Each structure stands twice: as C-alpha cells, then as structure tokens.
Amino acid sequence: MQVHIPLKKSVDNSYDITIDTLPSLHFDTKVAIITNPKVAGLHLGYLLSKITAKELYIITVPDGEEYKNQQSVDLILESLFNHRFNRKSLLIAFGGGVIGDMTGYVSSIYQRGIDFIQIPTTLLSQVDASVGGKTGMNNKYGKNLIGAFHQPQAVYIDPHFLSTLPAREFGAGVAEIVKMAVTFNKEFFEFLENADLHDKKVLQEAIKQAVQTKADVVAKDEKEHGLRAALNYGHTFGHVIENETQYKTYLHGEAVAIGMVMANATAVAMGLMQEAEALRIKTLLEKYDLPTTYVIENTQSFYQTFFLDKKSSDTTITFIIPKGLGDVEITDNIDETLILKVLERFTKR
Ligand code: NAD
Ligand code: GLY
DSSP states (O other): OOOOOOOOOOOOOOOEEEESSOOOEEEEEEEEEEEOHHHHHHHHHHHHTTEEEEEEEEEEOOSSGGGOSHHHHHHHHHHHHHTTOOTTOEEEEEESHHHHHHHHHHHHHGGGOOEEEEEEOSHHIIIIITSSOEEEEEETTEEEEEEEEOOOSEEEEOGGGGGGOOHHHHHHHHHHHHHHHHHHOHHHHHHHHTOOTTSHHHHHHHHHHHHHHHHHHHHHOTTOSSGGGGGGTTHHHHHHHHHHTTTTSSOHHHHHHHHHHHHHHHHHHTTSSOHHHHHHHHHHHHHTTOOOOOOOSOHHHHHHHGGGSTTOOSSOOOEEEEOSSSOEEEESOOOHHHHHHHHHTTSOO
C-alpha cells in the first residue's frame, strides 16, 4: 500500500528590491529589528524615523563574524518567544551580511518560518548578501555550514547608510561588484573601469547593476543546482586564503579579490582568458586598494584545503573560471598539475 503526497505545486517567492532612499514603512503586526550595537549607534535613529508597527522591538546581538553563531541565534529566538511573536510577525535585518544571514536563518526556523525584510547597511550586503535568500550561521566546522534558503519579503537598499562605512569594508563590497561584472556582464565591467564608485550617483548605478545581475542568476537557479555557483568566482581560492590566515588578515571581500586574481591566472593557463584581460581586472581591484597578491607557503597544503570548500566533494574540487570578461565556466575537471603550476606562481615574495 502506498500513500502519495503531491507536492509539486510551485511557490511564488518573488520579491522587490528597492534601491533608493528608504521609504516610510508601516506594518500592522509585531516587528523586531535585528541589529548590532555599531549599526544601531550609527543608524537606528534614522531607521526608527521611517518605521511604524503594531508593536516594535529592537534586538541587538554582538558585532562580528565570530558572533554569527548558535548563541546569537538563541538570543534572538529567546527574545521572540518572550515577546510572543507569532507566524504573522516580521523580522527586519538591519546591518551587514552577518546580521542579514542570521536574521534570515532565524526567520526560516522560528515557528517553522516567518517573514523577514532585509535592510542592508554595508556595500557587500547591499550588492550580494541581502539578495537571493541564502541564510545561515557558522559553527566549529566552518562558515555558513548551517542554514536554509529562505527568501526575504523585500529588500530596501539605501546607499545613505554607506556614508559611515570604513574604507576597507567599502573595498570588500567593491570586490563582490567586480565579481558580478566579470562573471556575467562585460558592459558592466567596462562601466566600472571608467567609473569612480566614490561618486554617489555612480555607486547607486553600480549597486543597481550588481543586484540586477545577481537577481537574474537567482531567478534561474535559486538553490544553486548549477549557474548560481558562478557567484563563487574568486571564493574557492579566497576561502583557502581566509582559512590559512585564520580569518584574521583579510576581510572576506579582500580574500575574494586575491582569489579572483588566482582564478584569472588559472583561466589564462587554460587559454580561457587573455593576459591583458586578467590585468584589467587586477587594475580595477587595485583602484579600490584591494589586495591582489598573496604568498603561498606550501602549494600542496593550499591545494588540499580546497577540499574543505562546500562545493568540493571527497575527490573533486569545483572551480569557477572566467571565460574572458562577462562569461564563466563552472568545472570540477581541472588537472591537479595545472592548478599546482598556477599556485607555484604565487609562492614568490
Ligand atoms: P559584517 O556584517 O560583519 O559588517 C562589517 C562591519 O561593518 C561590521 O562591524 C558591521 O557592524 C559594520 N557596519 C555595518 N554597516 C555599517 C555602516 N553603515 N557603517 C559603518 N559600519 C557598518 O560583514 P559584511 O561584509 O556586511 O558581510 C559578511 C557576511 O555576509 C559574512 O558572514 C558572509 O558569509 C555573508 N555573506 C552572505 C551572502 C549571502 O548570499 N547570504 C553573500 C555574501 C556574504
Ligand atoms: N554569494 C553567493 C550567492 O549568493 O550565491
């Protein structure tokens, strides 16, 4: 005997991303703004001048990647239970990618899932982390190993928040913008080459284009069965660099910048990219003071660390290799000797 559950009904998870001055928002439900003391100190007053709700609560968690963990998730959950949040209640992520990922994760598990809104305040979270519904937290086994795909109801990107962002954090966001351009949009890359992202209008346009690029990819492959993996360009190498430097030396976007240079060197070695194109990407990254060099002490150990990547299996490593500018190849079929030869070029001081 068999009982069949037909569950093929498609769900509409569509949502809008507004890139503009934050509009006034009213919610006829309980709302909790999840943030950290730094972002709250700088921008909560502004946010509160824009938001009204039936009941409004502020929940702060400590600032930093090291607090993107179960303890912070528990702290948020406790507060939601104490304030008797229900399935109609709403969370608002107000901060960088750490707050966004954790708020999204909590909203995916609280009473089996409630709505949340992203109001990202770093460049990296505005162009990448707030879009596409990847949520999660870290544990002792690694970064973002626990989580869920849970799309927000809406994303409000207000570039006004970036006025207080430290220069290095700004650069880390630029790296992810360059990533979107190199992988999917040559015209956008050329726009960036000729633009100054410190100009507010130019920055708003770049955010729009980066978000549009990511939105297009997510619409085609929400759960990363294929195409979406291309957004990890620079990350396969970058994650090893972050791991080797114990997450202390580089911001994530900075490690990704070096990782993109390494992926480009691989592309050149494979005949998929011209040396001149690789140089153009390096020049663009350096325009925003992003690091583009790294000294590998031991190429074998660097290579073995690739296997810790979420995209790798026990025996294969998935590489995201650009094909010129604006196109990309996702492959788990690159010869170890070729990669080691490329890595060898990064062993010299
Ligand atoms: P972050 O959230 O740690 O923010 C960086 C620092 O900037 C923090 O100290 C933060 O408090 C501070 N800050 C935030 N807004 C500010 C402002 N307006 N002015 C001054 N300071 C401000 O880091 P991030 O770079 O925003 O995000 C990194 C996180 O995002 C990582 O955990 C990464 O895993 C995640 N991420 C997720 C996705 C995704 O698709 N979900 C994509 C990329 C990255
Ligand atoms: N940041 C990569 C992704 O969202 O898929």
